[in-house]
Amino acid sequence: MRKQQREAILALLEETYMGTETALNYSTPFELLVAVIMSAQCTDERVNKITARIFPKYNTPEKMGALSQEQLEEEIRDCGLFRSKAKNLLATCKMLTEEYNSVIPDTVEELMKLPGVGKKTANVVASIVYKVPAIAVDTHVFRVSHRLGLAKGDDPLAVEKELQKAIPKNKWSDAHHWLIWHGRKICKARKPLCSECVLVELCPYKEKNL
DNA sequence: AACTCGGGGCA
DNA sequence: TGCCCAGAGTT
Structure with a gap:
């Protein structure tokens, strides 16, 4: 070229x-984190449909973390790998409330400690939410x-x-x-x-x- | 480094 | 129907 x-x-x-x-323009860091976790092997349309429905109800780690595994599975059923995603999301919500005072961490290293958050997700969240160059x-x-x-x-x-x-x-x-x-x-x-x-x-x- | 996982999308 | 795939986690 x-x-x-x-x-x-x-x-x-x-x-x-x-x-x-952009499609990733969610209103809070928590919402972005949840959306990015759900996005793996799932189309944009499905993620948007789900987030539009659940964020008015569960837009904080406390609220989402209060759901049972079965309830969260039901809410995100339309996106792929929903069982493991529900499990990871609940564990992440729990860790956020208990260890991070419900504030989404601002470094890749800390983000990767959250269950279900690996290198890709951590980098996306850090760079989009906190403008970390990545x-x-x-x-x-x-x-x-x-x-x-x-x-x-x-x-x-x-x-x-x-x-x-x-x-x-x-x-x-x-x-x-x-x-x-x-x-x-x-x-x-x-x-x-x-x-x-x-x-x-x-x-x-x-x-x-x- | 290679393997496993689980479900959507496609041939 | 069976194969592939994205990304996290595990060995």
Whole structure:
């Protein structure tokens, strides 16, 4: 890919990701954490449907933690892996209330201590909620980066390094957020919505898809 | 580093 | 129907 094209994509991306209304725009850190945990192997639509229904009722670790395993399973039944997610969510709520005074931790290290929260989830929450500079390469970030030609590496760690090199550090958090959102809503694994993509003119991948 | 887990989505 | 997959946890 030409350097100019790459620069243009980065510039447009930077213009775009600031202030984009994203799918991960939840009103509290707790809600974001819950949504991200539920998002694994689950479509955006399903997660949104569930969160819209349950957050008015259970929007704090105390309230959600007061549910039984069966009750929470029933609430999140529509998303994949709901049994283990319910179990992890309850344990996480309990830990948050008992050990963290119901405040979502602001470091990757602390976040990863929560049950069901691994490297990816911890990085997403830290970077989106607390603007910790991080770009954790999940499948969405991996796919979008390759399609846009921002990275060539064939493993997530290589892609992470390429992105970190290409993007100024003070933009990592916003770029991370945007790449995830874009991968979930527009640049989907199957049937990407190229006609709705702000980068379509510059994207090398669109030619294959259109 | 390799394996397991569980359920949605697709051929 | 059977295979794949994302990400966390386990060995």
